[in-house]
Amino acid sequence: QKEVEQNSGPLSVPEGAIASLNCTYSDRGSQSFFWYRQYSGKSPELIMFIYSNGDKEDGRFTAQLNKASQYVSLLIRDSQPSDSATYLCAVNRGSGGYNKLIFGAGTRLAVHP
Amino acid sequence: DTGVSQNPRHKITKRGQNVTFRCDPISEHNRLYWYRQTLGQGPEFLTYFQNEAQLEKSRLLSDRFSAERPKGSFSTLEIQRTEQGDSAMYLCASSPSSQETQYFGPGTRLLVL
Numbered sequence: 001q002k003e004v005e006q007n008s009g010p011l012s013v014p015e016g017a018i019a020s021l022n023c024t025y026s027d028r029g030s031q032s033f034f035w036y037r038q039y040s041g042k043s044p045e046l047i048m049f050i051y052s053n054g055d056k057e058d059g060r061f062t063a064q065l066n067k068a069s070q071y072v073s074l075l076i077r078d079s080q081p082s083d084s085a086t087y088l089c090a091v092n093r094g095s096g097g098y099n100k101l102i103f104g105a106g107t108r109l110a111v112h113p
Numbered sequence: 114d115t116g117v118s119q120n121p122r123h124k125i126t127k128r129g130q131n132v133t134f135r136c137d138p139i140s141e142h143n144r145l146y147w148y149r150q151t152l153g154q155g156p157e158f159l160t161y162f163q164n165e166a167q168l169e170k171s172r173l174l175s176d177r178f179s180a181e182r183p184k185g186s187f188s189t190l191e192i193q194r195t196e197q198g199d200s201a202m203y204l205c206a207s208s209p210s211s212q213e214t215q216y217f218g219p220g221t222r223l224l225v226l
Contacts, residue, residue, distance in 0.1 A: 034214065043217040046215075098168065100146075100161065105154050
């Protein structure tokens with residue numbers, strides 16, 4: 001079992017719809033979680049991070065965390081074609097005060113007009 | 114541009130040659146990370162520096178790999194006797210000690226022929 005699992009997709013949604021991206025992790029002791037977006041051929045760029053159970057909203061993006069179920073999700077409202085990218089979920093497995101991100105393989109999102 | 118920079122952006126080399134990559138982190142960031150990403154996978158942690166000290170190395174970092182950050186500013190990653198399996202995107206990220214979020218550079222794409 002991989003430490004961080006994501007459905008590889010592609011997840012295809014129409015423009016204006018809500019895209020829901022899911023991630024599960026295996027280490028119950030994980031405390032912080034990150035979503036990165038990666039366009040083809042580019043490096044990851046941070047979208048959001050979440051530490052506490054529940055929802056965290058930032059513009060069109062909402063991250064949801066359920067530590068009991070070891071589940072993190074990212075919702076993208078009013079999806080745009082420019083949102084088409086691979087979305088990487090990452091879990092911080094560092095100790096001693098530093099970060100060691102463990103990434104899932106990513107979910108490819110395609111938003112069609 | 115005050116983001117993380119990496120050079121070169123692309124490198125093509127023949128099997129058996131040595132290559133060196135450079136990363137310049139965001140100036141006030143004392144933490145620096147190297148990751149490797151192959152096609153269809155998320156980034157994999159390679160190593161971490163706090164200032165000039167290398168505090169963790171992944172098992173992925175074989176004896177052919179060495180990383181340095183001599184003055185706690187820029188870092189280099191050297192691969193000796195390259196193999197075709199080393200072909201990947203090498204990503205550098207940095208963060209301040211006060212934050213968990215990591216900011217990635219544009220990456221160096223390596224192709225070993």
